[in-house]
Amino acid sequence: MVNSLIVKHAEDILRSVHEIRLPSSSAVPTAIDCSWARCVNQFHLDPSRLYSSLAVDRQLLSQRLEQHADLVEIANAEMDALYEHISGSGHVLLLADASGFILRKKLNPELLQMFRSSGLSAGTDWSERHEGTNGIGTCITEDRPMTIYRADHFRARHIGLICSAAPIHDARGALIAVLCATSVDALGSRSSQSHTMALVNMSAHLIEKCLFLHRHQGRAILRFHLRHDLVNLLDDGALALAEDGTVLAADITAAKLLGVGNRSDLVSRSAFEIFETGVPEQASANWALCNAIWQIRDRHNGQCFFASLTQGAHYDSPMPAREAHTVVEVAAAPVSSSGGPMTLEDVAGEDPQMLRNIRSAHRIAKSNVSVLIRGPTGSGKEAFAKALHLASDRASKAFVAVNCAAIPESLIESELFG
Numbered sequence: 001m002v003n004s005l006i007v008k009h010a011e012d013i014l015r016s017v018h019e020i021r022l023p024s025s026s027a028v029p030t031a032i033d034c035s036w037a038r039c040v041n042q043f044h045l046d047p048s049r050l051y052s053s054l055a056v057d058r059q060l061l062s063q064r065l066e067q068h069a070d071l072v073e074i075a076n077a078e079m080d081a082l083y084e085h086i087s088g089s090g091h092v093l094l095l096a097d098a099s100g101f102i103l104r105k106k107l108n109p110e111l112l113q114m115f116r117s118s119g120l121s122a123g124t125d126w127s128e129r130h131e132g133t134n135g136i137g138t139c140i141t142e143d144r145p146m147t148i149y150r151a152d153h154f155r156a157r158h159i160g161l162i163c164s165a166a167p168i169h170d171a172r173g174a175l176i177a178v179l180c181a182t183s184v185d186a187l188g189s190r191s192s193q194s195h196t197m198a199l200v201n202m203s204a205h206l207i208e209k210c211l212f213l214h215r216h217q218g219r220a221i222l223r224f225h226l227r228h229d230l231v232n233l234l235d236d237g238a239l240a241l242a243e244d245g246t247v248l249a250a251d252i253t254a255a256k257l258l259g260v261g262n263r264s265d266l267v268s269r270s271a272f273e274i275f276e277t278g279v280p281e282q283a284s285a286n287w288a289l290c291n292a293i294w295q296i297r298d299r300h301n302g303q304c305f306f307a308s309l310t311q312g313a314h315y316d317s318p319m320p321a322r323e324a325h326t327v328v329e330v331a332a333a334p335v336s337s338s339g340g341p342m343t344l345e346d347v348a349g350e351d352p353q354m355l356r357n358i359r360s361a362h363r364i365a366k367s368n369v370s371v372l373i374r375g376p377t378g379s380g381k382e383a384f385a386k387a388l389h390l391a392s393d394r395a396s397k398a399f400v401a402v403n404c405a406a407i408p409e410s411l412i413e414s415e416l417f418g
Contacts, residue, residue: 010047053125071177074210079179084356094180140175165179165181181200209234216240220311224237226304226306227306232310239271247267275296294307341390344365373385
């Protein structure tokens, strides 16, 4: 039975590759079809052959870990947080470098032997060239999020695997790593992997953002978004600036928000050339509105953004304190990207601790536990409270915000407690 499955899998792959090469073929090849064709035509792999795993020695693995030390440190924290969310589902989390070598893995110790027998160990090569179509290798080649489901894999040995992988880029846009969640003999359908894929993609984006902030710590970071409540969160755009306001680096969201095809098109330009900031150019060395949120306008298309400027941003503290500053007043209540009230996912920032807070909030949302939310002025405590209220059994009831500072001390006890 096993041999017949292997034979059928190999026949399906070779038939698909042969049909792609036929001049009369009108079918548009998928990413999987193209990957299979690479495996056969470029790498000369046999889908039915049992290849041994290719692994680097400990010394070379240590060198690779040292080379990517900041990436691994940031990814470790997020992998821990993500695994809390998917633990018990039989997944292993993998971090691989741009060549396909696994740097780190996170899994339940009880699953260690099962995944080791699949070749999913630190130091093993999961590039397409060696392992054929797979989550890590095909994500690297396609440079986009990929789900490789069971028989999508080229090698018959891997048809029990389900992989969801997302790329991680550096500040120049070059792919430097892949984050992948892999399960063995999971029962879920292909469509059911969309949730896992979304979580992995969000975590990869978070790692990418934190890495950007970390590698430009000590620089001024201009962060902006169309929505006031999303500034200094995961989905804002970020520009690293020199003292004179020259753009040193841009993240992918900044390029998208500004309608620029390549983030390198922003580098070496002055922030005052890109935006009307409301701040005199000669004051760029100080930028007195540091940690404030104010309005700026894209000079190219007139689009208005909300922005903040942080000095010495660090990936451990991606949400700067906003005490003693002026905040632009927004008449409308914050809303999600879908136009409705903000959910807990909408207020999730790029800090791994914030994501852990969101997951904890989901666990207690439907209970009667009292929740104390602490943070500096303007950090979004009320938005978090509203999102928590929306996730609770009391979502249909009124949300009442009370400004205790506005109630005289002599009346606060009777007003709150009767």
